[in-house]
Amino acid sequence: MTTIDETLRVPVTLTVNGVAHTRTVEPRRLLSDFLRHDLRLTGTHVGCEHGVCGACTVLVDGDPMRSCLMFAVSAQGHEITTTEGLGTQEDMGPVQQAFVECHGLQCGFCTPGFITTITAFIEENPDPTEAEAREAISGNLCRCTGYQNICKAVLRAAEIRRQGATEGGDVP
Amino acid sequence: MTTRQFGAPVKRKEDPRLVTGNGRYVDDLGHDAWEAAFVRSPHAHARIVDIDVDGAVDVDGVIAVFTHEDLDGPAGDRLPLLIPHPSIEAGRTGYALAKDEVNHVGEAIVMVVARDRYIAEDAAQRIVVTYEFLTPVVGIATSRDGSDLVHDDAPGNVAAHLLQEVGNVEPAMAAAPHTLTLDLEIERSACMPMEGKGVHAHWDSDEQRMRIHSSTQTSTGVRAAVAAKLELPLAQVECIAPDVGGGFGVKIMHPWPEEVLVPWAARRLDHDVKWTEDRREHFTSSAHERGQLQKVTVGFDDDGRLLALDVKFWHDNGAYLPYGVIVPIITATQLLGPYKPQNYRVEFWSMYTNTVLVTPYRGAGRPQGCYAMERTMDAIAAELGIDRAEVRSRNFIQPEEMPYDQGLLFQDGRPLKYDSGDFPASLAKLKALVGWDDFAAYKKEAEAQGRKVGLGIGCYVEGTGVGPYEGGHVHVETSGRVNVATGLTTQGQGHQTILAQIVADELGVSIDDVHVTTGDTRRMPYAVGTFASRGAVMSGNAVALAARAVRAKALRIAADALEVSEDDLQIEDGTISVKGAPNASIALSTVAVMSNPLRYAFDESAKAATQFAGAFDPDKPPVADDDEPGLEGKDFYSPTQATFANGMHAAIVETDPVTAEIRILRYCVIHDCGTVVNPMIVEGQVHGGVAQGIGGALYERMVYDESGQLLNASFMDFLMPYASEVPHIETDHLETPSPLNPLGIKGAGEAGTIPVTAVIASAIEDAEGFPIRSMPISPTELWDLRRQHAHAGASPTSQTSTTEESA
Numbered sequence: 001m002t003t004i005d006e007t008l009r010v011p012v013t014l015t016v017n018g019v020a021h022t023r024t025v026e027p028r029r030l031l032s033d034f035l036r037h038d039l040r041l042t043g044t045h046v047g048c049e050h051g052v053c054g055a056c057t058v059l060v061d062g063d064p065m066r067s068c069l070m071f072a073v074s075a076q077g078h079e080i081t082t083t084e085g086l087g088t089q090e091d092m093g094p095v096q097q098a099f100v101e102c103h104g105l106q107c108g109f110c111t112p113g114f115i116t117t118i119t120a121f122i123e124e125n126p127d128p129t130e131a132e133a134r135e136a137i138s139g140n141l142c143r144c145t146g147y148q149n150i151c152k153a154v155l156r157a158a159e160i161r162r163q164g165a166t167e168g169g170d171v172p
Numbered sequence: 173m174t175t176r177q178f179g180a181p182v183k184r185k186e187d188p189r190l191v192t193g194n195g196r197y198v199d200d201l202g203h204d205a206w207e208a209a210f211v212r213s214p215h216a217h218a219r220i221v222d223i224d225v226d227g228a229v230d231v232d233g234v235i236a237v238f239t240h241e242d243l244d245g246p247a248g249d250r251l252p253l254l255i256p257h258p259s260i261e262a263g264r265t266g267y268a269l270a271k272d273e274v275n276h277v278g279e280a281i282v283m284v285v286a287r288d289r290y291i292a293e294d295a296a297q298r299i300v301v302t303y304e305f306l307t308p309v310v311g312i313a314t315s316r317d318g319s320d321l322v323h324d325d326a327p328g329n330v331a332a333h334l335l336q337e338v339g340n341v342e343p344a345m346a347a348a349p350h351t352l353t354l355d356l357e358i359e360r361s362a363c364m365p366m367e368g369k370g371v372h373a374h375w376d377s378d379e380q381r382m383r384i385h386s387s388t389q390t391s392t393g394v395r396a397a398v399a400a401k402l403e404l405p406l407a408q409v410e411c412i413a414p415d416v417g418g419g420f421g422v423k424i425m426h427p428w429p430e431e432v433l434v435p436w437a438a439r440r441l442d443h444d445v446k447w448t449e450d451r452r453e454h455f456t457s458s459a460h461e462r463g464q465l466q467k468v469t470v471g472f473d474d475d476g477r478l479l480a481l482d483v484k485f486w487h488d489n490g491a492y493l494p495y496g497v498i499v500p501i502i503t504a505t506q507l508l509g510p511y512k513p514q515n516y517r518v519e520f521w522s523m524y525t526n527t528v529l530v531t532p533y534r535g536a537g538r539p540q541g542c543y544a545m546e547r548t549m550d551a552i553a554a555e556l557g558i559d560r561a562e563v564r565s566r567n568f569i570q571p572e573e574m575p576y577d578q579g580l581l582f583q584d585g586r587p588l589k590y591d592s593g594d595f596p597a598s599l600a601k602l603k604a605l606v607g608w609d610d611f612a613a614y615k616k617e618a619e620a621q622g623r624k625v626g627l628g629i630g631c632y633v634e635g636t637g638v639g640p641y642e643g644g645h646v647h648v649e650t651s652g653r654v655n656v657a658t659g660l661t662t663q664g665q666g667h668q669t670i671l672a673q674i675v676a677d678e679l680g681v682s683i684d685d686v687h688v689t690t691g692d693t694r695r696m697p698y699a700v701g702t703f704a705s706r707g708a709v710m711s712g713n714a715v716a717l718a719a720r721a722v723r724a725k726a727l728r729i730a731a732d733a734l735e736v737s738e739d740d741l742q743i744e745d746g747t748i749s750v751k752g753a754p755n756a757s758i759a760l761s762t763v764a765v766m767s768n769p770l771r772y773a774f775d776e777s778a779k780a781a782t783q784f785a786g787a788f789d790p791d792k793p794p795v796a797d798d799d800e801p802g803l804e805g806k807d808f809y810s811p812t813q814a815t816f817a818n819g820m821h822a823a824i825v826e827t828d829p830v831t832a833e834i835r836i837l838r839y840c841v842i843h844d845c846g847t848v849v850n851p852m853i854v855e856g857q858v859h860g861g862v863a864q865g866i867g868g869a870l871y872e873r874m875v876y877d878e879s880g881q882l883l884n885a886s887f888m889d890f891l892m893p894y895a896s897e898v899p900h901i902e903t904d905h906l907e908t909p910s911p912l913n914p915l916g917i918k919g920a921g922e923a924g925t926i927p928v929t930a931v932i933a934s935a936i937e938d939a940e941g942f943p944i945r946s947m948p949i950s951p952t953e954l955w956d957l958r959r960q961h962a963h964a965g966a967s968p969t970s971q972t973s974t975t976e977e978s979a
Contacts, residue, residue, distance in 0.1 A: 026290070028290065029290070036199070036200070037203055040203060041193065042193065042195075042196070042197075042199075042200035043192070043193015043194070043195070044193070045197070045366070045367070045417070046199070047366045047367065047417075047451070048451040048886070048887045049450055049451060050451065050886055050887065050888065052886070052887035052888055053366060053887055055366055082193060083191065083192060083193040084192065084193035086192075087191075087192055088192055089188040089189060089192050089194060092188060092191065092192065096188075096191040096192060099187065099191050100183055100184070100187040100188060100191060101183065103183075103184065103852050103853070103855075103856050105187060105190060105191065105664075106418075106664030106665070106666070106856060106857075106860060107365070107366065107367070107415075107416065107417045107418040107663050107664030108186070108187075108190030108191070108195050108415065108417070108664065109195075109197065109365070109366040109367045109417025109418060110366045110417075111190060111191055112191075112193060115191060134895050134896065135896070137894075137895045138894045138895045138896040139894070140894070140895075141366065141887065141892055141894060142366070143363075143364055143365055143366050143418050143420070143860070143863075143864070143892070144366075144418055144664050144856075144860045145856060145859060145860050145863070146856075146859030146860045146861075146862055146863030146898050146901060146924075147859075147863065147894075147895035147898050148859045148898070148900060148901055149856060149859065150895070151895065
């Protein structure tokens with residue numbers, strides 16, 4: 001049996017939603033657990049812990065990554081964005097706003113992973129077709145919505161983002 | 173003027189919170205709680221000879237290790253059989269922690285509590301359990317064979333057996349001009365909510381109170397179960413379902429072992445304890461559903477009209493029967509759908525197997541019943557060469573025959589009596605939506621291009637909104653804030669929005685002022701739970717009744733203050749005014765102050781109320797004998813029977829002539845769930861239901877090997893549909909209000925799922941030209957079927973028919 005040295009803890013410094021955090025963690029601690037339980041940013045959800053469902057997707061330096069497949073220590077020096085960093089209830093980001101408008105969520109558990117994924121997607125493809133929108137979300141599982149309204153939300157989010165850009169507003 | 177909310181696509185009140193990471197699911201709570209992990213059986217059927225926990229207790233950070241021997245009092249007894257039924261011959265349930273034997277892979281044996289989950293799992297790995305192997309019973313056929321037993325005291329592995337008959341099947345069948353027999357199979361799937369189960373327990377030793385947060389569909393049920401198992405007064409236990417990440421049925425089962433064990437450990441250790449189910453645990457220790465073998469014999473006339481229907485089926489209930497026989501009873505009764513069978517006999521056996529237990533999954537036995545009936549309808553059409561929609565239409569119950577009593581007892585023990593519905597109108601809408609009459613030409617054209625396409629259809633009736641009751645509590649604060657509470661729980665159905673819509677209308681206030689709490693026993697201690705598409709029917713009507721009581725009281729107080737008749741008053745936007753004299757008005761918040769004779773001037777409303785404080789009668793008490801202080805009301809809605817929603821789906825599929833890949837080109841839905849509170853939400857329910865149905869029809873199955881190992885217990889191997897697998901869903905609807913409840917609602921939660929397997933089977937059969945008798949179906953299976961039929965000269969394999977001539 002492998003013996004685990006539970007006394008081994010290492011420091012990690014990373015930026016989450018623009019705020020720098022330094023913590024001492026076990027090397028095996030998952031980034032998802034670190035965000036949720038050490039930083040108490042519980043907006044990132046864990047649906048499978050084996051990288052398939054996408055609920056735990058966060059942005060690492062702007063790219064979508066599954067935080068259940070990353071160790072917290074692997075995020076050393078990186079910038080992480082979670083759904084909490086993409087807007088507030090009073091001032092929602094374009095993707096969040098689109099999900100509300102299009103009824104893109106029901107239980108809301110998978111939603112943060114979709115929101116981060118779509119945020120990165122429309123950054124790359126500001127005016128997607130419906131087929132591209134569907135393709136973009138095809139790596140995330142949702143058990144409630146049947147995806148139709150999420151596809152709609154992708155297109156709507158891109159539209160809101162484009163409007164924001166032309167009006168010179170902030171685009172998170 | 174207040175805009176009417178009922179019937180409008182109001183945006184959901186819960187969403188801004190959920191999209192910004194401000195939801196609170198069970199695992200978002202209790203950051204400082206100790207965490208539990210379980211040693212679960214790796215064997216499907218074995219006696220436990222020894223449990224050696226020595227390796228675990230020494231791990232730094234481990235707080236406690238518990239086995240069955242540690243469970244004191246009722247916590248160590250067998251878990252309850254929730255819903256007894258006379259048909260149950262051997263109702264076996266398990267223990268919270270296995271005692272002496274295990275009956276499926278995944279059954280909990282040891283509970284480890286540690287400082288965190290990582291340590292708890294480390295420790296759990298060091299526990300050594302010694303087993304003596306018993307023969308596993310896997311699959312319905314093996315169980316039915318009965319040579320090996322799951323439970324020694326359940327002969328033939330039969331948990332329950334039920335026969336219901338309406339009319340007289342045998343002579344009717346014998347006299348029928350045509351008969352057909354179909355052998356059908358449908359495999360297991362599971363709810364698979366994105367959030368697994370979870371429990372967080374807080375024991376307050378000063379107040380001797382237990383507070384449980386559980387990802388449950390019934391907080392009142394969990395509360396009562398924990399109080400009984402821990403021998404605590406009910407008043408000292410509270411249970412809250414916080415945000416719940418999907419349920420679909422699996423979370424209506426209760427108490428799950430962990431719902432007993434986590435509070436038990438929290439009290440014993442006098443510390444918060446939590447457990448968050450991981451995905452593998454969910455696959456092997458939460459419930460599955462659907463698995464049945466069916467034999468349908470049908471007698472019909474030359475026009476395809478049913479004369480007799482004789483159904484036998486064997487239902488796989490897994491290792492234990494805690495939820496009773498609800499699922500097979502629903503299959504047996506709801507199988508009939510919109511049709512009149514004339515003479516109907518149904519007999520089922522609910523069978524034990526050494527696999528995960530079976531409890532309701534969205535549709536709850538209806539998808540299997542619909543599959544049996546609709547396969548039969550297609551078989552009749554094929555036999556007689558009549559259009560499939562036409563055969564169905566000839567057997568429909570007509571609108572003028574409503575209410576229609578099928579003569580059976582439903583899941584609630586009450587008559588299966590359809591309250592309303594217009595099946596011919598639904599069919600006409602479906603045919604128009606999918607282009608039924610144009611399909612033959614489309615198919616011919618496709619075939620000319622070397623493509624194989626097929627059109628499928630499925631009709632269902634869904635008993636929804638079963639009782640016994642739900643309650644509503646409405647309270648107007650002196651600020652004008654309206655608090656609404658109902659006891660049933662929410663897993664994404666938008667109850668906070670639809671119940672607020674209903675109350676806003678009933679009370680005449682802005683929806684922004686209405687705040688709904690669900691599933692919190694502190695706010696509504698009497699409730700049943702969320703299942704059977706009952707949320708809108710039951711709690712919708714309950715909060716409407718409660719709001720009407722509050723409205724009546726508000727008008728009485730206001731009439732007194734304004735010295736007018738109640739009949740002359742109206743409430744709009746939170747203000748009560750005299751009709752035609754808008755200046756004579758009083759705010760609802762002021763009335764809230766006036767409803768309470770204790771009026772400290774804490775806020776502006778209380779100050780405003782003083783101007784209405786007139787003279788009082790010294791001979792009367794401040795609160796009248798038949799009154800209560802405060803502007804609040806409570807009521808319960810308790811129906812005499814279920815409501816019956818219905819729907820019809822059609823799909824066009826394309827099967828690849830070479831690879832047998834199956835693609836859904838179009839999916840059309842007509843549904844009738846009575847009056848609609850929020851069309852946006854109902855549409856979302858339909859989409860999600862269809863997606864789950866498609867998973868069950870084409871992708872999802874529980875692959876057990878003969879030793880009882882679940883081979884695909886992960887999202888890598890259990891193929892839940894992604895967006896790439898779910899087609900665009902086209903919908904249209906009918907609103908036939910239920911005459912049974914004040915709001916006319918029927919319920920919509922399960923509708924989308926029910927007929928999908930039947931519809932896809934029908935469409936593939938149409939594309940391929942040979943019968944589909946086993947679902948789900950993969951491309952490999954379709955490819956094999958093609959080969960079999962090519963070899964056999966395209967004769968149907970599992971269908972026997974007799975006609976008058978040959979009989």
